[in-house]
Amino acid sequence: MLNRVVIVGGGTAGWMTASYFKAAFGDRIDITLVESGNVGSVGVGEATFSDIRHFFEFLGLKEKDWMPACNATYKLAVRFENWREPGHYFYHPFEQMRSVNGFPLTDWWLKDGPTDRFDKDCFVMPSVIDAGLSPRRMDGTLIDQPFDEGADEMQGLTMSEHQGKTQFPYAYHFEAALLAKYLAKYSMERGVKHVVDDVEHVDLDDRGWISGVRTAEHGDLTGDLFVDCTGFRGLLINKALEEPFVSYQDTLPNDSAIALQVPMDMEKRGIRPCTTATAQDAGWIWTIPLLGRVGTGYVYARDYLSPEEAERTLREFVGPAAADVEANHIRMRIGRSRNSWVNNCVAIGLSSGFVEPLESTGIFFIHHAIEQLAKNFPGPDWDPGRRDRYNDAVGHVMDGVREFLVVHYRSAKRADNQYWRDTKTRKIPDGVARRMEQWKTQLPDSETIYPYYHGLPPYSYMCVLLGMGGIDLKPSPALGLSDPTLAQREFEAIREKTEQLTKTLPKAYEYFSQLR
Ligand SMILES: Cc1cc2nc3c(=O)[nH]c(=O)nc-3n(C[C@H](O)[C@H](O)[C@H](O)COP(=O)(O)OP(=O)(O)OC[C@H]3O[C@@H](n4cnc5c(N)ncnc54)[C@H](O)[C@@H]3O)c2cc1C
Ligand SMILES: N[C@H](Cc1c[nH]c2cc(Cl)ccc12)C(=O)O
Numbered sequence: 307m308l309n310r311v312v313i314v315g316g317g318t319a320g321w322m323t324a325s326y327f328k329a330a331f332g333d334r335i336d337i338t339l340v341e342s343g344n345v346g347s348v349g350v351g352e353a354t355f356s357d358i359r360h361f362f363e364f365l366g367l368k369e370k371d372w373m374p375a376c377n378a379t380y381k382l383a384v385r386f387e388n389w390r391e392p393g394h395y396f397y398h399p400f401e402q403m404r405s406v407n408g409f410p411l412t413d414w415w416l417k418d419g420p421t422d423r424f425d426k427d428c429f430v431m432p433s434v435i436d437a438g439l440s441p442r443r444m445d446g447t448l449i450d451q452p453f454d455e456g457a458d459e460m461q462g463l464t465m466s467e468h469q470g471k472t473q474f475p476y477a478y479h480f481e482a483a484l485l486a487k488y489l490a491k492y493s494m495e496r497g498v499k500h501v502v503d504d505v506e507h508v509d510l511d512d513r514g515w516i517s518g519v520r521t522a523e524h525g526d527l528t529g530d531l532f533v534d535c536t537g538f539r540g541l542l543i544n545k546a547l548e549e550p551f552v553s554y555q556d557t558l559p560n561d562s563a564i565a566l567q568v569p570m571d572m573e574k575r576g577i578r579p580c581t582t583a584t585a586q587d588a589g590w591i592w593t594i595p596l597l598g599r600v601g602t603g604y605v606y607a608r609d610y611l612s613p614e615e616a617e618r619t620l621r622e623f624v625g626p627a628a629a630d631v632e633a634n635h636i637r638m639r640i641g642r643s644r645n646s647w648v649n650n651c652v653a654i655g656l657s658s659g660f661v662e663p664l665e666s667t668g669i670f671f672i673h674h675a676i677e678q679l680a681k682n683f684p685g686p687d688w689d690p691g692r693r694d695r696y697n698d699a700v701g702h703v704m705d706g707v708r709e710f711l712v713v714h715y716r717s718a719k720r721a722d723n724q725y726w727r728d729t730k731t732r733k734i735p736d737g738v739a740r741r742m743e744q745w746k747t748q749l750p751d752s753e754t755i756y757p758y759y760h761g762l763p764p765y766s767y768m769c770v771l772l773g774m775g776g777i778d779l780k781p782s783p784a785l786g787l788s789d790p791t792l793a794q795r796e797f798e799a800i801r802e803k804t805e806q807l808t809k810t811l812p813k814a815y816e817y818f819s820q821l822r
Contacts, residue, residue, distance in 0.1 A: 308530035308684055309335045314505050314519060314542060315535030316341025318351050318482055319655025319672045321489035322361070323533055326676045328496040329365045331683075338527055339493070340501040340519065348537055348656065349482060349634055350565050352594045352601045353381055353581040353666035355761060356400045356477040357465045361673050364462060365492065374822045375488045376480035377597040379814065380442075380579045382435050384665060388585040389774055390719040396424070396773030397580065398665075399431040402452070402473040403765035404800075406793045409782055412768045413749055414793035416781035420801070424772040427797055431475065433804045435580050440817035441475050449807060451475065464677050469759065477666070479581065479594045479601070501527065505536075508546035515649040516542065531684065534653040538639040538660070543646065543653035553641040554708050556733050558715075560589050560662045564616050565603035565634040568627050572597055577814040583664060584623070585718070587611065588725045591623055592663065597818055600624075605638075605662050610725045638662065642704045645697045650688070652679055652696075659704045664714060667707045670761055674703050699759070706760020709735050713767065716742065719776040730776075745771060747780050 311327065313320050316339055324339050362372060372378070383399035390396075404411040411428045425432045434441065434449075441449050448455055453472040460472075494500055503521040511517045518528040519542075534542035543549045555561060572595065582593040589606030604620040611619075613635050621628045642659025646652060654675045660668060678699050682692040715729035716738070737756075744754050750767035771777055 308686060310529040311335060311337045311531045311533060312519060312527050312529035313337065313339040313533040313535055314341075315339075315347075315537060315655070315657070316486065316490065316500075317347030317535060317537060317655065318486055318669060319537075319657070320533075320535035321486045321493060322669075322672050323535060323654055323676050324493040324498045325365055325489040325496075326361065326680065328493055328498060330680045333497060336529075337493070337497070338499040338501060338529065340503055340505060340521060340524075340527055342504045343502045344504060347483070347486065348636060350563075350601070350603065350636070351482045351663070351668050352596065353479050353592075353663070354477045355666065355670040356474040357468070357761065358478060358669060358673060359474060360463055360465045360468055364464065367492075370821060372485075372488055373478070373480070373818075376484040377599070378478050378480040379577055379595055379597060379818055380440065381477040381479050381581055381666075382431050382441060382475065383580045385435070385578075385580045385582045386585070386773055387582060388720070389583075389590075389714075390776070394775070396769070397429070397432040397435060398766060398769040398773070399425070399429050399435075400473055400475050400477060401429045401431050403763075403768065404428065404796055406796050407788055409785060409788075410749055410751075410765070410768065411793065411796055412765075412772060413781050413785060414790070414796075415772075416749075416779055417785045418790060418793075420797050425769065426804070427800065430800055430804050430807060433808055434811060435578060437808045437811075438576050438578050438814055439808065439811040440579065440814045441811070442817060443810075444812050444817060444820065449475065449811070464681075465673060466677055466681070470763065473763070476579070479596055481596055481601075505541065508542055510546065513649070514547065516546065516651050530650065532651045534651055534657045535655050537656040538637075540643065540653060540657040542651050543643050543648060543657055547648050547651055549648050549653075550644045551639070551641055552644050554661060555640050557712050557735055558640050558661060558708065559607040559609060559728075559732070560605050561638050561640055562608050562613065562616065563603050563605045563636045563638060564613065564620055565601070565636065566620060566624060566628055566631045568600045568602060568624055568631055569598065570600045570627060572599075573815055573819070575600075577818070579814045581666060585720060586619060587723055588616075590664065591620060597822070605664070607725065642701065646675065646700045647679075647693045647696050650684075654679070658700065661704065661708050661711055664711050665707070665762075667761070671700075671704060671707075674761070675700055702758035703760050705735070706756035706758060706762070709738055709756050710760070710762050710767070710770075712738055713742065714770055714774065717771050717774040717776045719774060742777065745779070746777060748782060749779065
């Protein structure tokens with residue numbers, strides 16, 4: 307049985323892989339993780355999908371175990387600001403889309419919504435977020451959901467097993483470096499060997515398979531399976547094995563970022579429990595609230611803005627609190643390795659692929675890849691069918707998210723400069739134009755979004771199209787013949803539930819502080 311794994315890289319991808327494999331296979335797997343003491347990790351990656359809870363559950367971890375160690379907070383949505391026009395904002399929440407007479411409530415909203423805010427009329431969470439509240443009460447109970455989070459069938463699910471069963475109401479924000487440190491401790495306590503050294507050479511045998519990695523001071527590290535978690539450099543998969551990298555740059559031009567970690571008195575500031583994406587002249591700025599600081603950064607395209615201008619804009623956006631904070635300039639490699647599993651090497655994390663973090667998908671990619679690799683762990687025959695199925699699944703996830711992000715830019719109403727005008731004419735992936743044409747008269751559904759699993763449900767597409775405001779959407783004609791009473795009752799029920807929650811839930815900061 308193959309059971310010797312060498313992971314190169316100790317960022318989020320490396321330690322997520324090591325910890326998950328130890329949880330999955332225990333002492334039956336031998337893991338060595340080597341990371342450079344000279345090459346830093348990318349140091350960002352602080353907002354997630356709600357599905358990440360399956361990762362922590364699989365490791366046997368409860369929120370009280372890991373959140374305080376990572377200064378973590380809840381993320382109830384992404385808030386998009388100024389994508390339609392200055393001053394406008396809308397939410398993409400973690401909340402199931404309600405349906406009336408077989409039509410999504412947003413279709414009824416298009417026909418005759420109560421207000422001009424689809425998000426606040428069709429969902430409860432936007433108002434909870436605006437009020438800066440926690441979705442859990444001080445005793446830890448979650449606002450009532452159409453499922454019992456404590457039920458046996460909800461425990462220890464993998465993301466794949468859970469797909470589409472329920473929509474959990476929140477995701478997380480956490481400090482990337484603290485999460486890596488927490489998972490490193492978890493991993494080493496369970497027997498992962500940690501080597502701090504630079505891999506200087508990757509040895510290949512005559513088949514082109516990796517026989518070992520040579521380090522500066524700890525000799526050769528050998529194994530059966532090598533996991534490339536070396537980030538954008540793709541040291542094993544792209545450099546040693548020369549697996550081509552397929553760029554998405556022609557459809558997603560943002561190739562750079564500048565990040566700041568801004569210390570903040572969050573008790574005084576208050577916590578808006580969401581990630582905010584504020585559109586700018588040549589990209590967008592993220593704001594992520596953590597306990598003790600805010601993570602923020604400008605994602606932009608160098609074809610339209612210089613790093614110096616980006617830094618000036620970000621510092622101006624943040625204000626005086628950013629004055630003494632060191633900037634982290636990052637070049638982003640946008641796209642994916644043609645295959646992430648080649649011979650006996652699997653790339654996970656930035657080495658496998660990446661799109662700009664507009665919907666916080668980098669860690670979702672890692673989590674999905676780890677689950678798929680654990681499920682398809684190779685046997686002595688190195689069955690090529692397993693490898694091919696793995697590469698198909700991982701490729702579809704990244705291609706699908708790429709398409710979802712293109713829809714954000716294509717449907718954004720903003721066209722007030724060349725950057726934003728170019729988002730309407732830039733090349734788009736095959737199939738998107740046809741899908742967007744369909745959505746003008748029928749909101750996205752499971753038949754008309756990207757056809758393979760990529761982590762996003764149809765309602766996520768609805769939120770983007772309705773929020774961005776650049777596409778003229780029409781309600782289904784059938785609604786004109788239908789009785790609107792039930793839809794009106796649903797809108798009223800949402801309004802009443804929103805009013806009850808905003809009166810009773812605790813402030814987000816108050817809830818997180820008691821977790822510490
Ligand atoms: C600007 C930006 C914002 C992001 N925001 C989000 C977000 O909000 N949500 C999200 O989910 N994702 C986000 N991501 C993605 C997220 O940061 C990454 O998915 C995550 O950090 C994983 O990175 P990694 O471990 O693959 O690579 P890295 O963090 O770059 O780690 C690479 C590791 O390889 C090691 N290494 C490199 N070369 C060698 C060598 N020769 N020998 C030994 N070790 C070596 C390094 O020491 C390091 O430990 C963001 C990414 C960027 C660029
Ligand atoms: N897999 C889903 C994806 C999802 C559903 N709603 C949202 C909202 C935001 Cl901001 C990101 C992702 C998703 C999940 O993780 O809940």
